[in-house]
Amino acid sequence: MDRHDYTNIPKEKFALARHGEKITDKQLDTKPIGYFRDAFNRFKKNKSSMVAAIIIIFLVLFAFITPFFSDYDVSARDGYYKNLLPKSKVFAFLGWDGCKESTETQAGYDYYNAIGAEIGSSSVKEVKSSFVDEISGIKYYVLDVDTYDKVGFTYVDLDEESYLALQEYQNTTGLQVCYPIPANYKTDYVAVGNAANLWYKLAVEDSGSTGEAASHDADGNPIYEANYLMKKSATSAKYNSLRLILDCDGTTTDDEGNPLYAAYAVKNQTGYRVRVLYSEYYNYINGHYADHLFGTNQHGQDILVCLAYGARLSFLLAFAVSIINFIIGVVYGAIEGYYGGAVDLIMERIVDILNAVPFIVVATLFQLHLAKKVGAVPSLLFAFIMTGWIGIAYRVRTQFYRFKNSEYVLAARTLGAKDRRLIFRHILPNSLGTIITGTILIIPGVIFSESMLTYLGIVNLETSSLTSIGTMLSNGQAYLSTYPHIILFPALFISLLEIAFNLFGNGLRDAFNPSLRGADE
């Protein structure tokens, strides 16, 4: 038998080495720590990054969960509840009560108080002070007005069926929705916010009236006297439902002594014109009272839900962009760095050219060429992908230049590893830390760029059921001086997001840096 024929050694020639000897080596009593486990251990120690991570998780959950739990929708726009201030039942004592300070003349004071006088709860939460202007001699009141209640009453036109349904609702729930029609319902008041609120006797009874009540007591407080449309029949215009206690239920009489009743509706061409208390009517239509935690914007949309939708869009876009850019960047950078030479030279020139185009141009051209064909969001996605991977590719390329000539790669190649195996199994995992950090930091960049592009109006993502943070910012800017809350929440959201992501990214970078292992122990 050939001495050197190692392939066919008979089985009986094998013997166990050191068989029966006692092994004195200690077994490892700790579990081996992998690369990610090690990084996570280091990350956990960084308190600010942990807080940032929690904030990010919270913001993401907010964006994805809120739309399911909210009573509101982006497409829901309310013509009356516009520019409502944020209102929270829990934090009302902190001034988060939906009230707005406003300085009013006597007419405004009378007008706002009248709403409360009719329904029993005032829209004027507090009269802070009053002063007399020295030059004009006009008395002004500084009021804290509830932006929800100040809407007061409104006229709605109902057809017969819904009119009867509304009465049925009133009768079963006992909630007063319909209120008597004022006698002056036909007058077109131009100087007053909402003519449906003028149920009392006015100082001036014509279209130029400012809403000032007819008489006042010695302190200047208005004395309201009901001025309803009176009818001889209690059930005129088919009204057979709840009535106010203070209205005229037959106690007043006309000149001939017949009892008169307040009218709750007037007939018009299509059905009935009814005067409703808007908050109750809103409840009747929507099944809940208006209660906007972040207020509403100038279109009457709920800001909280708009923000959640905008944030969700931003997050989805950013996640998609970072994943795609990660893949393109890794493949491109790996090929560049691994093969080097002419391949690298050509690919670097392509990168140079793509990098030289300002991003805003890329976004604009994609928008102009593609938005009509594939939609605004996909074309924005393409724009982000077009140049976004360059940073990742650059990192990967550098790492490959560093590692490709090291001994362990040479050893693997000697053992017959193919190019693909060398790239993805041997070299790439070395640089995974920096690449992941880079990929995560794409997310805040995309969200910022998206908000900027939509703010500037270059990209328009606003549809009836979609909005974006940038759109909210640009809409809110016009109301910055009067209703700053419209812009506050989106601006706050994006600031918090950017801070959290940068902190998180810093922590991640340190965590993935093995040279810092045990640095703080």
Next chain:
Amino acid sequence: MSMPKYVLKRILLMILTFGVVATMCFVLIKLLPLPAIKSMGKDANLIIKKREAMGYNKPLMVQYFRYWKHVFQGDLGLGEQMYEAQSVLSIVAQKLPYTIVVNLYSILIAIPIGLAFGIYAALRKNKWQDYVISTAVMVVYSVPSYVYAFLVQFFLCYKTGWFSLTVASKAEADFISWTMFKSMLPAIISLGFGTIAGLTRFTRAELAEVLTGDYLLLARTKGLTKSQAITRHALRNAMVPILPMILSEFIGILGGSLIIENIFAIPGIGKLYITAINVRDYNFFMALTFFYTLIDLVAGLVIDLSYGFIDPRIKMGAK
């Protein structure tokens, strides 16, 4: 590679890159449908005639060479949807000073502050002063510039009424005058936050790195006081990467900030660009795209080359 040869090579490469980018943008812009003609009858015919005269109906290649021929003659075309029939070049020249002045003020104020904070934080590394500055920088650096603009606008323009909302026009005041400066101050402040934070962070990192060097210990050993060692050795070495960054800020003032110019209605080049995009004026869009591309490319080149000039030890083009 010798220095001049390297510089020449980089400039040629830059021109080549610019040529390719410009061609790509030209083709992509020209492939877009022309803006719809809104006027009717006689006026519509006039516009059609004008477009014919401007060569809009010729093949793309012909238009391309014609465009470059005109560019070399100093003609970037005429405005069509905005500044109708006015030369693009002259409008850009009119707008550019606003952008430059606002940004110049902003960085002239921001650079000393940023450097001072950065140096102070590095010298107090890992003490509470450093933590306070670093945390503040982290926050200020992360918050988008437009949020500062809203804050400045709300508090300084609306609440206190210290500043006007709009920038003074050239007819009202000179570019270098107190009135102009005051009217630009909200924008200058909003722009400054980011620059200060960025520079502070960079300076701190670089100086802190330099301060750990052995040669600084040597400088102390040979008898220099701490402040001598810092000013003569540490600061000078830390400036090697900091100066190019400051240089890039100065080149960046040409481009300005698109969003800040829009918020404060500064009639600068950024506002012009956004308007051109929104009303689809292709001549303006093209000219300004070329302008922005060129700024970026030149900035990159100048920064790379400046390392060699600032620190003679750095050899350009060496492998």
